Structure formats: structure tokens, C-alpha cells
Amino acid sequence: MEDIEDVIASGAPPGLRLPITAVRIKPRRKSNARLVPDPIHPSPQIPGIQSIYMKTFGCSHNQSDSEYMAGQLHAFGYGLTNNPEEADLWLINTCTVKSPSQSAMETLISKCKDAKKPLVVAGCVPQGSRDLKELEGISVVGVQQIDRVVEVVEETLKGHEVRLLSRKTLPMLDLPKVRKNKFVEILPINVGCLGACTYCKTKHARGHLGSYAVESLVERLKTVLSEGVKEIWLSSEDTGAYGRDIGVNLPILLNALIAELPADRSTMLRIGMTNPPFILEHLEEIAKALRHPCVYSFLHVPVQSGSDAVLDVMNREYTVSDFRTVVDTLTKLVPEMQIATDVICGFPGETDEDFAQTIALIKDYQFPQVHISQFYPRPGTPAARMKKVPSAKVKHRSRELTSIFESFNPYKGMEGRIERIWITEIAADGIHLVGHTKGYVQVLIVAPQSFIGTSTEVKITSVGRWSVFGEVIKVPKEVEGKVCQLNSTAAHSPASITCSTKSGSHKTAFVLCDCSSDLECCSKTIETSKDKADNKHKEAAGPCTGINGRERTLISYISSVLQKRRVNGPDRDNRDAIWKFKNTKEVPNRSIRVDLNTLDKVLLGGVIVSLVVIFVVLTLLCKTFSS
Missing domain, CATH: 2.40.50.140 (Nucleic acid-binding proteins)
Structure with a gap:
């Protein structure tokens, strides 16, 4: 089936419910010609009264997309549920970075089909792999079509297969949103990237760099501050590349956003993942922003390998020396600076010497956070056609690097501070x-x-x-x-x-x-x-x-x-009643207090009565035997 292109004239409000005639739809084929009731898609459907189960895989950008889709569905009356069994439709937002994420998606799709539930698949997988066999007969919505999720859901509930994948403009930032954490706003500042990494499938889905205007992002920041948000994450596939397509850069954006943050430091800003090539020319300005009292002194900078030879095959467009310059400069200029990084073990062509250089790099810096992953060939990427390192060796390298990383104690010396x-x-x-x-x-x-x-x-x-x-x-x-x-x-x-x-x-x-x-x-x-x-x-x-x-x-x-019953049971959210003090060392005679609810009182009373009965019975038995 061909992709369904947008048919609304430019300037129409994104997320507006469209008439059915505005979307080309493909009715599901029936196995026989007789008109029989469809238990999965009862007709007629009353839009906006069904419940939706949403599952999100992948990065914070994907999480933000899910929150926007949830917001639009909620605004049109749909209920959101965490129970897939009680939902009328499942919506899966997918990630294409790694094989395990896609495998988990395929498993969930299979479960949905077995449960005979209508299904919509969104995110990077359908966008980057449009002809995937697992998506046959399933409605899909692309990463830049999230403002039309309501249409897709409505038509899918009616029994139609809908595909919305192509678009040339970015979704608006002021769409309705239901945050997973009401105090945290994930703010996408751009989509896509400028890189061409040989192993990456994300660019197939997110495309070339597309940045939001500084003014739009500042307005969004003001809005979320008025809504009580206390932490703002700047998110994208490559934060450092922001603005290069519209004539600005990341420092310009950071300065504009910081100027709007409350002076009392009640709200903090966290800068998202950035690759080394695009912040090298702005290191001092980035460091200045990271020193600001309202900005976390933290940055995620993936290195992927400690070998220049491997980085070259990956087409990462920087050297190990460049990466060291980023880390050394930020660590020197920003007090309490924390840097997280990523490493891929077993990339095609990686030799024992290459891996040893990666180990040396990680040992030198002892990063507090290192995301270690094994190489997974993604279909359609150049790396998928390269000669693989034997799986056993890849697993061994991953375990070895993980063991080394876990031996670090990055927070030693913080006691008493x-x-x-x-x-x-x-x-x-x-x-x-x-x-x-x-x-x-x-x-x-x-x-x-x-x-x-x-x-x-x-x-x-x-x-x-x-x-x-x-x-x-x-x-x-x-x-x-x-x-x-x-x-x-x-x-x-x-x-x-x-x-x-x-x-x-x-x-x-x-x-x-x-x-x-x-x-x-x-x-x-x-x-x-x-x-x-x-x-x-x-x-x-x-x-x-x-x-x-x-x-x-x-x-x-x-x-x-x-x-334990309360934490693991249905009352888990009632945590005000469980101020349980916990340390890594046991404390003799630790004080404990319980705020009992009605059920707890009944259980406690039952225990006490049982103990009394046992005591009475034992006393009577003792008297009987003694006589």
C-alpha cells in the first residue's frame, strides 16, 4: 500500500481531527463474502470512548513522541490504560536502534494479534523499515505524523488499515501532552542528524537534521514552566548538531532557554546526548552553560570505540583524540562535571588490539556511566554487510568491559558532603x-x-x-x-x-x-x-x-x-505511609513505625488473636499433662 500523504493545506492546526475523506484507507479483507459481525471491530464505532494501551521502546525522544500521542488521544476523549487486556486498541511506539528492541516489538505485535486487539505501530521501525513483514495488515504512523494519531486510531478501530509515513514539516510543539512524569518535560529540539554512521538505522527513520526555531522552543519552555515542570530534558538524535540547518547553534539556544529559567533554581535543564564532532568548536560556550546554576553539570557523549581504526570504519567523523579533548575541556572548566558515554563491543573488523585501546580509554576516565552494548547488524546499513566478529568473542568482550566498568567506584569520597x-x-x-x-x-x-x-x-x-x-x-x-x-x-x-x-x-x-x-x-x-x-x-x-x-x-x-505487601501490592502508590529508612549497613534496634490502614489493622488483629489463642491452648495442654 502506498503511503498516505498529508492533504490539509498549510497552516491548518496540527492534531486537528480530519474528516474521513481526508485519509485514504484500506478496508481489511474478509475471508468470506457473507456479512458477519466482526468481534474485533464492532460497527458502528463511537469515536473517543475506547481505551488505549501504549507501549514505548527506545530513547527519550520516543518517550516524548508517546507523550504527545497520549495527549492528543486523551484530548479527544480516549482513555489511557496500563492494562493491555482491558484496552480496546494497542499502540506500540517502536525503536530501531538495536535488534533486541525490535524483537521485543515483534513479540508484542504477536501477542496483540493473539489477543485479537486492533493495533497501531508508530515510531522508527515502520518509518525506517516500511516493508517489514511483521507490519503487514497493521496500521502505522510515522515519527513526523504523531499529530495525526487520532485519525489513525479512529480508522483502525473501524477495521481499516491506515499508513501515515511521509511529511516535510515537523509536528508542532504545543500539541496536547500527557507526561509520564508530570515534573519532567522532554523537549525535542531537533530531529534527525548530520552523521552517516555505518551501523545506524535511526537516520533511516528520523532523516536529515531538522531543527525547531529558537523562538518556538523558548515559548514551549515558558508553557511547561507555567505547568509546574521542574526538570527539562533537551532531546534529539544529536543535540550538538542543533541549528546548523537554520543558521543558529546550540549555545545560542542554551542562552535563550537559560534566560527564562527561574532564578530560585526550582527548575533544572539537562542537555541531551551530543556527538563529539559538533561541539568541538563550541566547547567553552557549552562549558559556560553547564556551569550555570540551573543547568545540570552532565553530558552524554558517546565514544563507541577507543580505536581510531574502528571509528573510521564506523564513519563517526572524529578521533579518540577529539573525544579526549571534549572530556578534558569540560572536566577542567565545569566543577563536578559528570560525563556518560557509550561503547559498542565487537564492531566488524575490531581486533584484540582495538578492543584493548577501548579498555584503556575507559580505565583512564572511569566514567560513572557507560552504556555497553554488543554490535547488532541492522538491515539496510553498510555495517550489516561487513564481516562479523565471532559472536562468542563479542560476548566475551562485552562481559570483560562490563566487569572492568563495574569495578569503578565513581562516587567514593562523597560521604558526609x-x-x-x-x-x-x-x-x-x-x-x-x-x-x-x-x-x-x-x-x-x-x-x-x-x-x-x-x-x-x-x-x-x-x-x-x-x-x-x-x-x-x-x-x-x-x-x-x-x-x-x-x-x-x-x-x-x-x-x-x-x-x-x-x-x-x-x-x-x-x-x-x-x-x-x-x-x-x-x-x-x-x-x-x-x-x-x-x-x-x-x-x-x-x-x-x-x-x-x-x-x-x-x-x-x-x-x-x-x-512488603504494600510496596508490591495494589497500594504501592500510597507511599506517604511508608517512610522506611534504608541504609547499606544494618543498624541494630532500628526504629520502625507503621501507619496502618483498615486492612492492615484487620490483619494485625488477626495475628494478635491467633497468638493469644495459641498461648491459651498451650497453657491448657501444659495443665492437662501436669495433672
């Missing part, structure tokens, strides 16, 4: 909150969910390989009056909180929920004595009720069970 962090999300464990330092070091803290979207000061208590742990020492001004004031304590002990109440002030180990409007503490908090030898527990004064040592043993055990 006071850092300002910006908190934007909940950690995968469902317990900690995730914040980042100015250098974009990930910091895990224990705090109420109300801290998300704020910045605060923390003391680094311990460091791990991938992140560090911090202790909040200052309540963010945005939540002052909602929580008690946090005060740091000795190393490896829970944070203490000073609670100002009607009966005076006192300290407790920590609270598990926000305090009330009059700053009274939540009930049943525990304070552990510093004297661990006598293991005495003080009772908190005022409205904070103490718990004695015997009760603590039972409740500590039960609370751990309840917390």
Missing part, C-alpha cells in the same frame, strides 16, 4: 525518592511523596556503585508546614525530626507521614536511645505516643510484612 538535590520521582523499590545533584548524581532518600517536585539539601550518608544515599537535612520550602522539621543525626542512625507541638518540642527518630496543619506529629513514632548497650527506648512526649521494647519486637516483624 552536603548537596542540593532536585527530586523528581519514586525509586523502583517503591520506598525511596530519587533526586539528582548538580552533577546529576542519583541520590536516594527517604521522604514523603510530597517532596517530589521540590529541591532540598541532603547529607550523603553512604555511596553505592550506581547511586548514593542521602539524609534530608532541610525541608523544602514548598512543603513547609506539612511535615516536621528534619535534623541530621550521627552516622548510620535514622534522621531525627523536631516536632513543634502545643505541649512543646521534642525529637523522634522519624515520622512516616506528613504532620497535620498544627504541626502535631503522627502517632506512634519511636525514638531510639543513643546508648545501644542498655537498649532503652524513650517515650516521645506530647501527642507522639511511645512504644515499649516488647511491643517493638512484634510490631517490627509485622510492619516489615505489611510494608
Whole structure:
């Protein structure tokens, strides 16, 4: 089937619902001539009442595209669900960078067909591989056609196969958007790139460089700031190439965006991935932007190989010396500078000597983040026709480099430092909150969910390989009056909180929920004595009720069970009730408090009754045998 070209005159609002006649459609063929009800596509369809399941693969740019598509579908009344079984249609946004991502897409397409669900496939795979067998009979929408996803969904629900792949203009930035994280805006500044890497399939999909105007990006920044966004990621296939097609450059854009950021540093800017060739001439200006208080001192600069011979075959258009110049200059000019990089193991023609040079480069810099991948030949690329390195050797090199990288301790020496962090999300464990330092070091803290979207000061208590742990020492001004004031304590002990109440002030180990409007503490908090030898527990004064040592043993055990159930169960989002302090080292007699809901109280009551019954039965048995 031929691609469906745009038929709206220039100037029409992107995302506008088009009449059916504006889209050429291909009805699905029926296996017989009789008119029978179609269980998959009941007719007639009422547009805008169905639910959509969306799955996104790939980079942050893909994530932004998905958020734009979700926004348009939501604006037209469609529901968005995380449950594929209850959805009326599946929408898969694909990535073509690696074989595993495409294989995962193919598996999901197969599951969708088995579930007899209508399907729309978007993203780089259909755009870069239009004749892919797996896409036969499936509606597709290209990377520059995301503003017309509503049309594609509507026609697909009616049983039609729709293809929208070709366009010469970029989607508008002011389309409706549903962010995955309401505090993080992924802002695409350009699409495509100027490179011609021999292994890359993305350019087949995203095309040549196309940059958004500085004015458009500034307006978008102002809009998202008014919506409460606290972190802005500049995203593209190559941030450093921005503007070369429209007569500007990345430093010009950065200066314009930085000028609009709040002076109180409540919102931070993160510069996206950039290849070395296009920032070499702007290094000092880039460094100046990275030093700004509202810009993370972090940059993702892929090297891919430590061998000039391999870089030449890759057609990367820079040398290892160029890469070192980028890293050395930024590290010298930007305090706390953190640089992440990428490496491909086993590229065609890579010798043992080439790989040894890569190892030497990684050892020299000990980058905190290195994305290590094995070479995957992408159909249609020059590298796919090159002689491959044996698979066993590729896997061995990947494991060896990974082992070397994991031996580094990039955050050593951070213990005890006071850092300002910006908190934007909940950690995968469902317990900690995730914040980042100015250098974009990930910091895990224990705090109420109300801290998300704020910045605060923390003391680094311990460091791990991938992140560090911090202790909040200052309540963010945005939540002052909602929580008690946090005060740091000795190393490896829970944070203490000073609670100002009607009966005076006192300290407790920590609270598990926000305090009330009059700053009274939540009930049943525990304070552990510093004297661990006598293991005495003080009772908190005022409205904070103490718990004695015997009760603590039972409740500590039960609370751990309840917390695990809550984190892994349906109440996972109710994290304000789980202020669980977690360190890399065990702390004897750690204070624990549980904020029980109704079900928890029933379970706890059942446990207590069971224990009482067992005790009574054992007592009666003992009396019987003794008599």
C-alpha cells in the first residue's frame, strides 16, 4: 500500500481531527463474502470512548513522541490504560536502534494479534523499515505524523488499515501532552542528524537534521514552566548538531532557554546526548552553560570505540583524540562535571588490539556511566554487510568491559558532603525518592511523596556503585508546614525530626507521614536511645505516643510484612505511609513505625488473636499433662 500523504493545506492546526475523506484507507479483507459481525471491530464505532494501551521502546525522544500521542488521544476523549487486556486498541511506539528492541516489538505485535486487539505501530521501525513483514495488515504512523494519531486510531478501530509515513514539516510543539512524569518535560529540539554512521538505522527513520526555531522552543519552555515542570530534558538524535540547518547553534539556544529559567533554581535543564564532532568548536560556550546554576553539570557523549581504526570504519567523523579533548575541556572548566558515554563491543573488523585501546580509554576516565552494548547488524546499513566478529568473542568482550566498568567506584569520597538535590520521582523499590545533584548524581532518600517536585539539601550518608544515599537535612520550602522539621543525626542512625507541638518540642527518630496543619506529629513514632548497650527506648512526649521494647519486637516483624505487601501490592502508590529508612549497613534496634490502614489493622488483629489463642491452648495442654 502506498503511503498516505498529508492533504490539509498549510497552516491548518496540527492534531486537528480530519474528516474521513481526508485519509485514504484500506478496508481489511474478509475471508468470506457473507456479512458477519466482526468481534474485533464492532460497527458502528463511537469515536473517543475506547481505551488505549501504549507501549514505548527506545530513547527519550520516543518517550516524548508517546507523550504527545497520549495527549492528543486523551484530548479527544480516549482513555489511557496500563492494562493491555482491558484496552480496546494497542499502540506500540517502536525503536530501531538495536535488534533486541525490535524483537521485543515483534513479540508484542504477536501477542496483540493473539489477543485479537486492533493495533497501531508508530515510531522508527515502520518509518525506517516500511516493508517489514511483521507490519503487514497493521496500521502505522510515522515519527513526523504523531499529530495525526487520532485519525489513525479512529480508522483502525473501524477495521481499516491506515499508513501515515511521509511529511516535510515537523509536528508542532504545543500539541496536547500527557507526561509520564508530570515534573519532567522532554523537549525535542531537533530531529534527525548530520552523521552517516555505518551501523545506524535511526537516520533511516528520523532523516536529515531538522531543527525547531529558537523562538518556538523558548515559548514551549515558558508553557511547561507555567505547568509546574521542574526538570527539562533537551532531546534529539544529536543535540550538538542543533541549528546548523537554520543558521543558529546550540549555545545560542542554551542562552535563550537559560534566560527564562527561574532564578530560585526550582527548575533544572539537562542537555541531551551530543556527538563529539559538533561541539568541538563550541566547547567553552557549552562549558559556560553547564556551569550555570540551573543547568545540570552532565553530558552524554558517546565514544563507541577507543580505536581510531574502528571509528573510521564506523564513519563517526572524529578521533579518540577529539573525544579526549571534549572530556578534558569540560572536566577542567565545569566543577563536578559528570560525563556518560557509550561503547559498542565487537564492531566488524575490531581486533584484540582495538578492543584493548577501548579498555584503556575507559580505565583512564572511569566514567560513572557507560552504556555497553554488543554490535547488532541492522538491515539496510553498510555495517550489516561487513564481516562479523565471532559472536562468542563479542560476548566475551562485552562481559570483560562490563566487569572492568563495574569495578569503578565513581562516587567514593562523597560521604558526609552536603548537596542540593532536585527530586523528581519514586525509586523502583517503591520506598525511596530519587533526586539528582548538580552533577546529576542519583541520590536516594527517604521522604514523603510530597517532596517530589521540590529541591532540598541532603547529607550523603553512604555511596553505592550506581547511586548514593542521602539524609534530608532541610525541608523544602514548598512543603513547609506539612511535615516536621528534619535534623541530621550521627552516622548510620535514622534522621531525627523536631516536632513543634502545643505541649512543646521534642525529637523522634522519624515520622512516616506528613504532620497535620498544627504541626502535631503522627502517632506512634519511636525514638531510639543513643546508648545501644542498655537498649532503652524513650517515650516521645506530647501527642507522639511511645512504644515499649516488647511491643517493638512484634510490631517490627509485622510492619516489615505489611510494608512488603504494600510496596508490591495494589497500594504501592500510597507511599506517604511508608517512610522506611534504608541504609547499606544494618543498624541494630532500628526504629520502625507503621501507619496502618483498615486492612492492615484487620490483619494485625488477626495475628494478635491467633497468638493469644495459641498461648491459651498451650497453657491448657501444659495443665492437662501436669495433672
